[in-house]
Amino acid sequence: GTVDKIIERCTNESAPDNNFVDTFLLTYRTFITPSELLEKLFKRYHIETPPDLDENATAQFLEARRIIRIRIGNIIKRWISHHYHDFYDNDAILHRLKEVVENSFGTTEQLGKSILCLIDNERTNVHTCVFAEDAPKTIVPKSNNFEDFDHIELARQFCLYEQHLFKSIHTKECLNQSWNSKTLEKKMELSPNITRMIKHFNDVSFWVATQILQQKKIETRVKVIKKFIKLMKQSSEYNNFNLCQEILAGLANSSIHRLKKTWAKLEKEKKLWEDYTNMKSIMTQDANYKVYRSVLKNANPPCLPYLGVFLTDLTFIEDGNPNYLKIPDRNDIINFEKMRKVSVVIEKIVIYQQQPYNFTKESTIYSYLERISASTITEKELFELSLEVEQRER
Secondary structure (H helix, E strand, C coil): CCHHHHHHHHHCCCCCCHHHHHHHHHHHHHCCCHHHHHHHHHHHHCCCCCCCCCHHHHHHHHHHHHHHHHHHHHHHHHHHHHCCHHHHCCHHHHHHHHHHHHHHHCCCCHHHHHHHHHHHHHHHCCCCCCCCCCCCCCCCCCCCCHHHCCHHHHHHHHHHHHHHHHHCCCHHHHCCCHHHCCCHHHHHHHCHHHHHHHHHHHHHHHHHHHHHHCCCCHHHHHHHHHHHHHHHHHHHHCCEHHHHHHHHHHHCCHHHHCCHHHHHHHHCCHHHHHHHHHHHHHHCCHHHHHHHHHHHHHCCCCCECCHHHHHHHHHHHHHHCCCECCECCECCCECHHHHHHHHHHHHHHHHHCCCCCCCCCCHHHHHHHHCHHHHCCCHHHHHHHHHHHCCCCC
């Protein structure tokens, strides 16, 4: 249906369909702005009594309108509690919301009071998590150099840092492939946190390759690769599949992949080699990441999924389904089935954002991760280093 018909469906007097409402609230930005949605809800709230109704019909209408107004209040509450980011960076819409709630719902009515109370709670609320157990003791490094970082503590700090990036992603960033916008400026406007996470992925994979190729001796190169495999194994035990894929991308870089002598020595390390090949088999793209999806589904939180799979799923849905249905003489009939498919993917992202890791921030390593891009070199420089440490075979 049209946007107005969908809003009617969300707010009608029959039994509410929360799944339908949640799908709409996750995806409505594809069609209208938050301000436009708010005005449409208020317009629906102030639906006028049709003329020429008899007494019985008027009573039925007034009862239906009373229920509709409750539905609208509940949608606004759901909107605030699940998508407050639509309000906190927009003073104008927040002011308008409070103004109309005070005038329409009334500050003394229970529904109006609960909406205003919810706004105040979201504005002041700092979400904290209480853990049943103490966090493991941090392993403090001797210096701020990678070689002095214990791989277990490094894995923990990656979990904390990457979860911070992942939890910053707003649902609105997942719409319309905005992370694929033509300019970086547009990407940062529409999908700033997805863009940051993609950049971090690339930075880490280049950092992995850089750390390996900075070692001139084959023994130290093998040692560094072994450390990355241990880091990847530990990360998989912490369900940080994003870091696992970043490390695998670094190890698959053409400048690393061509180091035949280095890999030949590594293959002799049977246990490590087994861990490496096992991780590759989990994260393989075969059958649309079938194995990884199964592992992720069975992983207990906290968990950091590989964001790229979600973005691929969203791209597939966007490319294969129009926003509006092709109906003769109409261009305003929303393809709500597409919205359902998009919302299923976004809901998965939201679920994995909930449970935090019970680790303590270790300032030396965490600070290193914050500036990890400074520890990388370009693709061209990587290949030049690769040719230095192992020349082409003649």
